[in-house]
Amino acid sequence: MTGSRVQDRIVRVASGQGFWGDWLEAPRRQVEGGPIDYLMLDYLAEVTMSILQKQKERDPALGYARDFIGAMESVLPAVVGRGVRVVANAGGVNPVGCARAVLELARSRGAGLKVGVVTGDDLLPRLDELLASGHPLVNMDTGAPLSDVRDRVLAANAYIGSTPIVEALARGAQVVVTGRSTDTALTMAPLRHEFRWGATDWDRLAAGIIAGHIIECGAQCSGGNCLVDWRDVPDLANVGYPIVEARADGTFVITKHPGTGGRITVPSVTEQLVYEMGDPHSYITPDVVADFTSIRLAPDGENRVRVFGITGRPATDKLKVSIAYRAGFKAVGSLVYAWPDALEKAQRADQVLRRRLDDLGLRFDEMLTEYVGVSATHGPLAGPAGDVPEVQWRIGVRSSDRASVDRFTREIAPLVLNGPPSVTGFAGGRPKVEEIVAFWPALVDKSVVQTSVEILA
Amino acid sequence: MKVRLVDIAHARSGDKGDTANVGVIALKGEWYPLLAESLTRARVAEHFAGVITGDVERFELPNLHALNFLLHGALDGGGTLSLKTDAQGKVFSTAMLRMVLDVDDARARALGLPAARTA
Numbered sequence A: 001m002t003g004s005r006v007q008d009r010i011v012r013v014a015s016g017q018g019f020w021g022d023w024l025e026a027p028r029r030q031v032e033g034g035p036i037d038y039l040m041l042d043y044l045a046e047v048t049m050s051i052l053q054k055q056k057e058r059d060p061a062l063g064y065a066r067d068f069i070g071a072m073e074s075v076l077p078a079v080v081g082r083g084v085r086v087v088a089n090a091g092g093v094n095p096v097g098c099a100r101a102v103l104e105l106a107r108s109r110g111a112g113l114k115v116g117v118v119t120g121d122d123l124l125p126r127l128d129e130l131l132a133s134g135h136p137l138v139n140m141d142t143g144a145p146l147s148d149v150r151d152r153v154l155a156a157n158a159y160i161g162s163t164p165i166v167e168a169l170a171r172g173a174q175v176v177v178t179g180r181s182t183d184t185a186l187t188m189a190p191l192r193h194e195f196r197w198g199a200t201d202w203d204r205l206a207a208g209i210i211a212g213h214i215i216e217c218g219a220q221c222s223g224g225n226c227l228v229d230w231r232d233v234p235d236l237a238n239v240g241y242p243i244v245e246a247r248a249d250g251t252f253v254i255t256k257h258p259g260t261g262g263r264i265t266v267p268s269v270t271e272q273l274v275y276e277m278g279d280p281h282s283y284i285t286p287d288v289v290a291d292f293t294s295i296r297l298a299p300d301g302e303n304r305v306r307v308f309g310i311t312g313r314p315a316t317d318k319l320k321v322s323i324a325y326r327a328g329f330k331a332v333g334s335l336v337y338a339w340p341d342a343l344e345k346a347q348r349a350d351q352v353l354r355r356r357l358d359d360l361g362l363r364f365d366e367m368l369t370e371y372v373g374v375s376a377t378h379g380p381l382a383g384p385a386g387d388v389p390e391v392q393w394r395i396g397v398r399s400s401d402r403a404s405v406d407r408f409t410r411e412i413a414p415l416v417l418n419g420p421p422s423v424t425g426f427a428g429g430r431p432k433v434e435e436i437v438a439f440w441p442a443l444v445d446k447s448v449v450q451t452s453v454e455i456l457a
Numbered sequence B: 001m002k003v004r005l006v007d008i009a010h011a012r013s014g015d016k017g018d019t020a021n022v023g024v025i026a027l028k029g030e031w032y033p034l035l036a037e038s039l040t041r042a043r044v045a046e047h048f049a050g051v052i053t054g055d056v057e058r059f060e061l062p063n064l065h066a067l068n069f070l071l072h073g074a075l076d077g078g079g080t081l082s083l084k085t086d087a088q089g090k091v092f093s094t095a096m097l098r099m100v101l102d103v104d105d106a107r108a109r110a111l112g113l114p115a116a117r118t119a
Helices: A001-008 A026-032 A046-058 A069-082 A094-106 A125-131 A165-171 A185-195 A201-215 A266-273 A342-359 A404-408 B029-038 B040-047 B090-094 B105-109
Strands: A011-016 A038-039 A085-089 A114-117 A151-157 A176-177 A243-246 A252-255 A289-291 A294-301 A306-307 A311-313 A318-338 A365-370 A390-399 A434-445 A452-456 B002-004 B009-016 B019-026 B056-061 B066-071 B100-102
Touching: A011 A026, A011 A069, A011 A185, A026 A038, A026 A069, A038 A069, A038 A185, A046 A151, A046 A318, A046 A434, A069 A085, A069 A094, A069 A176, A085 A094, A085 A165, A085 A185, A094 A114, A094 A176, A094 A452, A125 A151, A125 A289, A151 A434, A165 A176, A165 A185, A165 A452, A185 A243, A201 A243, A201 A252, A201 A266, A201 A306, A201 A311, A252 B105, A266 A294, A266 A306, A266 B009, A266 B019, A289 A452, A318 A342, A318 A404, A342 A365, A342 A390, A342 B019, A390 A404, B009 B090, B019 B029, B019 B090, B029 B066, B029 B105
Parallel strands: A011 A038, A038 A085, A085 A176, A114 A176
Antiparallel strands: A011 A243, A114 A452, A151 A318, A243 A252, A252 A306, A289 A311, A294 A306, A318 A390, A318 A434, A365 A390, B002 B100, B009 B019, B019 B066, B056 B066
C-alpha cells in the first residue's frame, strides 16, 4: 500500500554547521559518513548580520558567509553526484551574491547546479517607509521607539520562516540560500517539502521546528558542551554531528553517523532542548508556535533518541525583526598577577587604574572588573578564593566617546612597571578599541514582509 | 540531609538579550518532583542575589524532568554591549548547580540521593 510506504519513509536532515565559525570539517563528514538527504548549515547569529553588512558596504559583492563557499566545495560531489540537497542561511545580507558565488564554484568544477535564493528579509532599504506608515518597531525589551537610534542603524532583517524555502525546493533547487531565515526553518522546510505538510498542520510543523532546534547548534546535542558524565563522552576529536531521521507523522529520531565520536542520549538531547529557551509552552516561530512541554523522548538504541508527541498552535501574525545599530565603543584589558597574594595584588592594580582614570577626568557608561580564576564566571557564588597561584585581572570599559576608551587602553601596560608586583601576561599588547553593534529586537506585521524566490542555474 | 544540586541534576544555559536562561534537568526522573518543589522562584532569586539585577521567571517541563529559569538583568546589558567574560550566560548553568538543598533524611534515603561531602 502506498499509504504505509509513505508512513515508513524516512527523510534524513543532517546538521553541518551550528554557527559561522563552526568546525570546517563537519559538512564534508556529514555527506561522506553515511546516507543523508539534506545538509542543513546555520551560519547566522545576530552579530553576524552586522559584520556582513559592514563587509557589503566595503564591497557590494560581499555580505554573505564566505565559509559557505568552502563548505560547498567540500560537499559538491555529493550534491551533484548523489542528490544531497543543501539548505543554508549563508546569504546574510547578500543572498544573491552568495548564490552567484556557489554557481561560479560549480561552473569551475564543470558541474551544473540549480541554486534557489530567498530574499525579502532585508528591511534596511524600507526602514523609513515602515516607520512612516505606522510601524514604530518598538524595542521588545525596553518599549523605546526605533526613532531613538534610527540614525545609527546598520542592518534590519525580519526572521522569515519555511515557506519560501519549501517553494525553492519544490522548484527543484539543489542548494537553497537564504538571508535571515530562522535557524529552525532550515530543518523544518525540507521535511515540510518531502512530506507535503500543510501550512496549518500545526503539530507536524512544530515537530519540524523542534527537530531544527535540536540540531541547529551542531554537536551541542551529540556530546559537545555536554555536562552529563562529560569525562566519559567518547572520542570528541572525531565527534559526529547530529542527523534527524524524520517520518511523515512528525516523529523523528536524532542520531549520528556510525564510527563517529560524541554521544546521543536522552540527557544530551534534553540539554540542547533547554538551550536558549524562553517560555516552553510558546516557542514562537514564523510558521507555528511549538509547545516544548509536549515533547517526549525515548532511547532508541545506541546513539539514537526517539522524539514524539509534539504539538503546536497557530502562528502569530507578526515577524521578529533584528535591527543592528552602532552603540558606542568598548575595550577590555587584562594582566596576570602571581602568588603570593595574587588576588590582593590584582585588586590593588584595579584601584590604581580606577584612580588614574578618575584623575584624567575620564567617564565611562560602564566599567567592569573581573578576577579570572576567582570569581569571573560565578561571582560571589564561587566563595572565598584561598591562596590561588595566579589571578587574571580583567577590566572593561564602555563609552559613546571613542577617545575615552582609547585613553583607557593606554593605561594598562604602564602598570607592569609602575603598579603592584609579580605581574605578567601582557604579551598581547595594548587592548583594542572595538565599536559596539547592539541589537534592537522588534516585531512587524507579517503582511508587510514579502519574500521571493529565484532559481539561478 | 544536605544534597548538592550538582549531584542530582545537570544544566545548560544561554542568553537572550540581557537575560540568561538556565535549564535544570534531573539526573533521574524520580528526582524531578524534589527539584520542582525545591527550586522555587524565590529560592533561585535568593541564590543569584547580587549576581543578577532583575526578576526570575520559572517554567516547568515535567515531560523532560526539567525546569527552565529566566534570569533577567544577568548579563551586564547582554550580547555585544556586555563587558563580562560570560557575556552570553554560558556558565550560569553550573553557577545554578552550586546550590545545596536541605532534604528530609528519610526522603533522601528513599530517593537514593547522594549526600553532600561535608565542607
